[in-house]
Amino acid sequence: MITLKDYESTVENAWCPGCGDFGILAAVKKALVELNLEPQQICFVSGIGQAPKLPHYTKGNVFNGLHGRTLPAAAGIKIANHKLTVIGIDGDGGAYGEGIQHLLAAARRNIDITYLVHNNQVYGLTKGQASPTSDAGTVTKTTPLGSIEPLNPLLLALASDISFLARGFSGDPNHLAELIKAAITHKGFALIDILQNCVSFNKVNTFAWYKQRVYKVETEGYDPTNKASAFAKAQEWGDRIPTGIIYKQDRPLYEDSLPQLKNGPLVKQKIEPMGVKGLQEEFG
Numbered sequence: 001m002i003t004l005k006d007y008e009s010t011v012e013n014a015w016c017p018g019c020g021d022f023g024i025l026a027a028v029k030k031a032l033v034e035l036n037l038e039p040q041q042i043c044f045v046s047g048i049g050q051a052p053k054l055p056h057y058t059k060g061n062v063f064n065g066l067h068g069r070t071l072p073a074a075a076g077i078k079i080a081n082h083k084l085t086v087i088g089i090d091g092d093g094g095a096y097g098e099g100i101q102h103l104l105a106a107a108r109r110n111i112d113i114t115y116l117v118h119n120n121q122v123y124g125l126t127k128g129q130a131s132p133t134s135d136a137g138t139v140t141k142t143t144p145l146g147s148i149e150p151l152n153p154l155l156l157a158l159a160s161d162i163s164f165l166a167r168g169f170s171g172d173p174n175h176l177a178e179l180i181k182a183a184i185t186h187k188g189f190a191l192i193d194i195l196q197n198c199v200s201f202n203k204v205n206t207f208a209w210y211k212q213r214v215y216k217v218e219t220e221g222y223d224p225t226n227k228a229s230a231f232a233k234a235q236e237w238g239d240r241i242p243t244g245i246i247y248k249q250d251r252p253l254y255e256d257s258l259p260q261l262k263n264g265p266l267v268k269q270k271i272e273p274m275g276v277k278g279l280q281e282e283f284g
Contacts, residue, residue, distance in 0.1 A: 002036050004029055007058045015050060020170035020196025020207070024118060025054055027168070027176035028087075035181055043084045045074040047099070049125045051091035051118035068098025071106045074113050081265040082112070082255045085184060092119040096132040096153050103153075106189050107160035109254040114183045114190045117153070118170075120198040121205050128201030135204065153193055154234035158227065158247060163188035165230070165247045169214045170196035171207055172243070179245065188251055195241070210241070217244035224248050 007029045015021050032042065042060035046052030048067035055062040061084070065073045070088045078086045095103060095117040106113060122140070123129040130140045130147040137146040157165050164186040168176035176194065183190035195214065197207040222244070223229060230247035255261055263269055 002033050002038060004033055006039060007032060007060075009057045009059060011056045013057055014053065016200050018197075018199040018207075019050070020120060020194075020198070021050060021054065021118060023170035023173045024051075024116070024176065024194055024196065025057055027170075027173040027180055028054065028116070029058055030173065030177040031180035031184065034177070035184060037085055037184075041085055043074075043077055043081075043086050044089060045070050045077060045086060046089040047094045049091040049094055049123075051124075052089050052094070054089050054118075068094045069102065070094065070099060071102035071113070071115065074115075075106065075109075075111050078111055078113055079255065079258065079261070079266065081267045082261055083265050086113045087184070088113055088115040090115070090117050091124065091131075092117060092121065092133045092153075093123045093131045096151055100132070100151075100156070103191070104156065104160045107157055107162040107191070110163050110188045110251045111254045112188055114180070114186075114192070116180070116192050116194060118196055119153075119193050120196045120202055121150075122198050122202045124198050124201060138204070140201075152234065153191075154246060155231065157191050158230055158234060161251070162191060162247065163249050163251045164190035164245070165234075166190070166192045166245045167241075167243045168192050168194045169210055169243050170194055171211055172214075175216065175243065182245060186248065187253060195243070213239060213241045214243050215240060217242045217246070 039059035044055035044060050045063045046055055047070045070090050074086050074088045121133045123131050129142040130138050132151040134147045136149045139146055166179045168179045183192055195210055224245040224247055233242050233246055236242050
């Protein structure tokens, strides 16, 4: 029987006291335990930043790559061993800035990966620059005259025909854990945009600010299979901010289109060196 103890880490935590990342970490552990997944069945993939440190504060296989390049590595890992539960971890800068093209490609292909984006509307590790999701007019070291209109990642994901889209709040780890469980068990690419506070560099979008505004869509009879409603819901921001499953649909998996995987995970298939001789000669 899997317990929270199985996901305990001995690595010293470097997050600021009060950071929203702690709630996300608690939700991730809770979800994995309740799904009865063992650490060796998980592969966390992350880039650079405060959010991508999360895999080190729990247990599981881990691949740390370049900033903004989490999803290409995660896709490669999933294709090489599609029996693994692959979970990408990024901040809003890496996911929606440097990595936005990878997000759109993963959504379009529908690779069976769960992508958790810690969205605190600021670059935290590099000391508070404006991120793609910073509110318009946000003054930072890189935007002394105020930042431009923010990117809406939910709208972009919906326009890319994503098969699972949700928004969570780090201040409600129990609800967030349910969303993570739904995302992992969903067959296809799943994005959860997770709102969180940054106690060091974002003094506007605080825990209290979010707490006064977030609400759960499932309490209002919302239908997450209605794409038109999802587009409308994705544009709500300000006095009321929706959390929960925004959209879900069934789409063919990218992995199912690969004939090489019909014989099992690539990592367990016999390697035939002569099979690549032609390629070696062509490019050698």
